[in-house]
Amino acid sequence: MEITAIYYLIPSLIMFCCGVYGFITRKNMIAMLISLELMLNAVDVNFVVFNRFLFPGQMEGMFFTLFAIAIAAAETALAIAIIINIFRSTKNVDVSGLNEMKF
């Protein structure tokens, strides 16, 4: 049995859908962040897979993925910092309760 692109793309799709589902349904900011990472990683997988199967001689997809992973790490650090600060001031990481600045 030959491993084709579809074998990678289906788990990647499942990962992405899980991410979207988690992002929409979860109220906890940590959980939302994890879902976001999940979506991002699904996209990373897609990049690698398409690069590997469609343009075997080139490396753009790989490098793009490496960049995306690095940026995602930085972004996560930033997001965690914001969440910790919110938690310090409100003792809560539930996103639906954070509407004091709204009106």
Added chain:
Amino acid sequence: MDITIPILILAIPLFMFIFLGLLGGKMSHKLAGTLGTLGMGVTLVLAYTTAFTYFFSGSADFITAGGDRLQYLVFNQTWLAFTKSLVIKLGFLLDPISAMMLVVITTISFMVHLYSLGYMRDHHGVYERGFQRFYAFLSLFSFSMLGLVVATNIFQMYIFWELVGASSYLLIGFYYIKPSAVSASKKAFIVTRFADLGFLIGILVLSFYTGTFDFTQLTSVPVEGLNDVYRVSEGTAEGILNIFQTSAAPVFMGGSVLTWALVLIFMGGMGKSAMLPLHIWLPDAMEGPTPVSALIHAATMVVAGVYLVARLFPLYLMEETALEIITVVGALTAFYAAMVACTQVDIKRVLAFSTISQIAFMMVSLGVARPEIHEGLGYMASMFHLFTHAMFKALLFLGAGALIHAIGSNDYTAMHGLRKYMPITHWTFLIGCLAIAGIIPFSGFFSKDEILSACVGYDWVAYAWMSMVAGLTAFYMFRLYYLIFWWKEHKIPEGHHAPHDQPWTMSLPLIILAAISCVAGFIPFGKLVSWNGEPYDFMAHFDWSVAGVSLTVAVLAIALATVMYRKENNLPEKFKAAVPALWRWCYHRFYWDELYMFITHKIIFNGICRPIAWFDRHIIDGTMDSFATITNKASELIRPLQSGQIQFYVWIYLIGALLLGTITAICLI
């Protein structure tokens, strides 16, 4: 003539108004009052100089070689030039009546300024609140009134006419914490404003057809007996003549343009001069401080209507109907006010009604004036009565003010028998009463006699009617005099000291005005003022029978008043019981106020204003409100979409993207 003095006559009171109005609060009461009085004193001297120059200098500007007086424009400055023909000017017109009015206004105003220094403080010498404001308003009034009488055109007169109305409003409402004073000031303003609506329409009609505002042009109409010397207009009178004498002039409801214009202008005069249907504001205006009543509501502002008619007199001569209306209105008002004055308790109200009655005398006198009747005696008599009345009525009001100041009440029931306590007030008041009653050496005799002579020439009904009113005048004035100074011994309320005469600032004006009232009758007034500028010899038209009758009537009326009111007795009560209905109607002023209340509240407010208010509130406001409400509701409805929750946005986005994808897919397939 140098224009400095005329300009200063107007500028000093205006300056004092601004100065005292802005800085009065920063200075002491005494300083503000003294400055105001000094300013008026200077104005007085300048006005006397101007009038003296006009009457006696003999300059060719003012008088012809034949002795006819001329109108003289000291200056006439273009103020607003809207179009070539619509030009409004401000200026200073000197002629016999404006010079005479300058003297009257500055004299009374100065007396009142001086008098108020004493009047506007209590028995402990503490000045009233707003004393500086009072002087500022007095200056404003003096400025406006002086501007009114020297107006060169009818529009300038209208401007100052409104200004005197405004200052009268401010001064009636001087005690603004007293609700009655506030409502009186509003009443005065609204009633006179209503009349001024007619005045304004009259001005517009008149100047639309004549094409001019200038008095000199308007009055340069070719009336028989009005010589060319009285016409100093720059333009020609032919245009005016054409409009009124050709049949092309439009006719509205049976009256020509001129009739309507003159009647409407007279309506303005009726409002200011408190003629019959529009008289209701004047008695209430007595809520103001008494010096104000003396200055504005007895001597100067209320005669503005008479002055207006006199100013346009040559025009009125062209229109018999207008003069007849003036006569009838004046005659009815004179009788009505005299009847009411016989029953009032408040001494200022008696004087107010007496003022209405006397102004009506002047109006009648103008109404019966014709060139062919004693060479226009009525005009001269009216101006003469205006002059003498200003003096003796101001005297009576200031005397009443002294009494009110000493007793602390407006009603004669609190006075009685004051002659021993207040001798100066007593004697000056008596002189005022004799003058208004028309007893021989006093000024009122001469002017009233001339009015009656003019009436004789016009119609014997008018003469009999006015003689009867003159008798009533003598009766109610002496009723007032006896009830204040005689009737019974004065009872001093417990804890009060005996009433006494006032400080010199209040006594001096009384004495001066009393002196003027004694001698003013001997002024050869006809030599100075006449309807066409020609010197007029009154003695040539003097009729001893008229004088004798009027004197007899006055003496009889005084005798009756003496019998009824000198000593306490039950004659007045008997009289009251004999004619209860008449007495009640007079006491309630013939229910004019109630009639006005009925018309305004029941008919106008309920019948007209309320539906209009409903329409405004529900239809017009409702439309506008519904726009706002719909917008508001719609925004309330869509506001939840803007929740700020990222997850919600993502959800919407996801659904949208899926839908869009599905649609695209379906379309592609």
